[in-house]
Amino acid sequence: MFSQGRSVPAFGWIGRCCALSNLHPRAKVKKIGMISAPERKIRQTGCDVRFDNLTRQLYATDASIYQIEPIGAAFPRSAQQASGVIRAAADAGVSVVPRGAGTSLSGGAIGEGLIVDFSRHNRQIVELDLEKRSVRVGAGVVLDQLNDFLRPHGFCFGPDVATSSRATLGGMIANNSSGAHVPVYGTTADHVISLEIVMADGRIEKIGPGRETLRAEREKIDSRIRAHVREISERMPPGLLKRWPGYGLERFLRAPNNLNEILAGSEGTLAAIFSAELKISPLPREKGLGLIFFASAGEAMQATVELLDLRPAAIEHIDRPLFDQTKSQLLFQAARDLLELDAKPCESILLVEFYEDVAERLSILQGRKLGLRTKILTDTAQMNLVWSVRKAGLSLLTGRVGAAKPVAFIEDAAVRPAQLPEYVRGLQSIMKPLDLEASYYGHAATGLLHVRPVLDLHSAADLKKFRQVADQTSALVKQFKGSLSAEHGVGIARTEYMREQLGDELLDVMRAIKNAFDPKNVFNPGKIFANGRHKIDNHLRENFTRPLDLPFEPRLAFAFKDGSFIGNLEQCNGCGGCLKQTDIMCPTFMATHEEVMSTRGRANIIRAALELRVNGHDPLRSAELDEALSNCLSCKGCTPECPSNVNLALLKAELMYARHRRDGLPLRDRIFSSVDLLGRLGCVMPSVANASLNFRALRTLMEKTVGVSARRSLPHYTSERFDRWSAQHCRASVPDAVAFHRNALQKRGRVILWDDTFVRYHEPHIGIAAFKVLEALGFEVSLVKNRECCGRPAFSQGNLDAAARAGKHNVDLLNSAGSQLSSLRSATARQATINSQLSATPILFLEPSCYSMFVEDYHELKIENAESVAKRCFLFEKFVDDVLAQEPDALQFKNGPATVVIHAHCHAKSLMNPAFMRRLAERLPGRKATVLDTGCCGMAGAFGALAEKYDLSVKIAEHLIDKIDNQPAGTEIIASGTSCRHQIIDLTNARPKHMAELLAEAIV
């Protein structure tokens, strides 16, 4: 049913390998320097398996605070391969950790044995049966992927984990995951019809109601559970809407003989799930969201109880520690505005959602006059904005600046909703004497608050508090007869509390179940059943117990948020947000599905390098670090999209710089840093230069010597440089820095147009088009004389001194030019519109990557006065759109029906919402514009031109190319990034334009 595909070769180097000498009670890792017998055995199965050091470091963490290095990872494509590899591991005495996206917060997805990663290949969705309301999925299918598939049919998979963009159905079943809408949908276990599982001895079995499989195991389990009914009802009394820790004993009692109930929630300790037949639900016909704002979390808890009679689909709570993290975050600004958080401050908010009789229930909710104020939303886009804040909750909190972070360890306890006010008071009385701050957010309707005390796990004093809070919370939850792990699993974090929570009697029942399925303790040993190995404060990530030490003096400021290299690196908490398949972060993961190609993978490898866990122990140079860094496009997608704002582009630039300082700048990096110089040279005799770029033998030589792919076209040099055209066009020049065009139409004052390297030497027509638009608007346009390249190419190569030199030169020049222009402009000050708010002349950019250099990276390079220049910088399109927003008739455009599609540059998207580009294009009468939901083009400056990156570059571009190829003939393709246009031209028949060209051509 699930097909076998092409096998992917393992990475080239094989590092240390190790085997479990003894599976239990105390698993031990034996490390030897050559291929071990277990490894050989596992390899012989034919499954894609990797034992190299890179893989071991990548799979040593999940989204928890724990770190355990496995012996390797396997990536099965079929149930047979999974069976082979699991049996081989078991025979060789190696434990097995099934894994999905690794978003476990409790350490469930890590272990010392073999990680069997089901997320890579098993992503097939088949057997959709709308009548029966069922579908079959591979264990690696991601929840968003399933819902995208079901939506056109009017259905969805109900349980909605916040990690829906990457959490796999295998992981969701194993954790019996659920989300905000438990009141409507219940938990994942409620939706399992049948499971295809792989047992520790390699048997592949199908289980579920009515199936005769595993009869002996079923009978054994049935009799053990039935013998303990009283203890089960005593320990697991009704009223709890989420899951209990461990196996679903109470569910099995309600559905005898149904082994699904035992497997769902078993956290990969019984068997591996390969595929599942699932129940699906019709999409809600309508939705409405009532927002209630409170002065305290306590009031919100009380209000939750008072709202339950309205039978909401969800009541979610968010509080100030959480929504304060959205401040200055581009991604969440629209949500902040909608919630009016700045204008009308509050301490906590309830999100109350209804699926039925929406208008009526929302009006009752409003009539109850709870809290400080209410807001009613029925617009889908607005509701999604608010949900996006809630969904990013956990990662937003961990994105807090500084060493102390909100830590996940008591974040998964649930009580009955009516107990919430008292439970919260209990928690507060634990935190207060320890002087601990915490956020209380989560699923109020189901009594689950994700409470995360803020602790610095690098500090011994806070580690002590960590344990105290954990111990006391376990006791508190027991007092309420609640569940210590209601969604996220027992894993490593909560195993030591299982005896207190479940008692010896129920733990014995569970042990018997474990024994029936997995007598040799192959799957996830030491979890759920304490063997002394997994304690809440064991196996902490190494950077907590041994602070990271940088072998270099950082050059960059990490100014946006953390103020330090390590601060930014430690922002990565492993949440897996960068494993999603949409938007910008992370293009290389989207193209390859390889962990090392994700932002998380890169951050983990940088950490491993600094912790000397890489081959050769050189923190600056190792095969692992090369693999992680060399494929990063520096697209900046992670900065705005990672909820903790990990900035891999900066981390990469800093590490490359440290290498260059120590080992010297390689010739290739030197050449790529100097594209402006190459432009100047190429334009001396453009026909000769262009002929040589087309000369096959020379291109082959270039590929062999500097690694520029012969398959890539290279931009041709122009016979009329843009700066020279401009000088001629303006006919007059002003001494010193700036040349002006003295146009009769000076009513709006002056602007500086930044003539970037590409416009100047390769695409002057774009600059000319920009001149036309700006002059038609009434601006006096000037270029900066003696400017240097913005430094982006050098920055991308980690040639930071060169980038800083160029930046300083430009900033000094523009500061002097600005003041001069400013005084000249004063004559027309009365007529100034957009200029009036600026201290000096605006500087407009046609190329987004130059713009981001000025507004962001000069500041990172600690260039003096960079801020004052940055304030005057605008992306050309944004500036024009702002002017037209103030004066819609400032330009007259020709009418002409046309479709316009816009591919926005990653750097532009990292700094602003590109939606304005659609508005701008639609200012042209008759045009229907769309901003494509495309990510990175894959070119990223020099990256796509490299021979060794060509295939990856093309693969990354696939989605974009697909979109462009599918546009109807005559569609205008707009791409304002030079690299993006280059990639589109190389891979399609389209001829993309800059927005300036579209506007200029349409001017009447």
Ligand SMILES: Cc1cc2nc3c(=O)[nH]c(=O)nc-3n(C[C@H](O)[C@H](O)[C@H](O)COP(=O)(O)OP(=O)(O)OC[C@H]3O[C@@H](n4cnc5c(N)ncnc54)[C@H](O)[C@@H]3O)c2cc1C
């Ligand atoms: C920011 C954040 C928010 C979260 N929000 C929620 C939430 O709203 N609701 C919720 O329920 N959880 C939540 N979680 C926890 C986690 O995302 C979910 O439990 C998710 O379902 C795990 O899926 P995964 O694919 O990442 O599994 P993994 O983390 O890879 O594995 C989880 C467990 O399942 C086992 N497992 C994985 N695949 C298999 C398989 N094929 N066969 C057998 N066992 C397997 C693993 O051994 C492990 O014990 C959140 C986590 C984070 C980081």
Ligand code: SF4
């Ligand atoms: S890089 Fe960001 S999104 Fe990715 S795992 Fe780390 S914190 Fe999460």
Ligand code: SF4
């Ligand atoms: S900069 Fe781009 S390619 Fe690099 S890790 Fe971030 S999102 Fe991925």
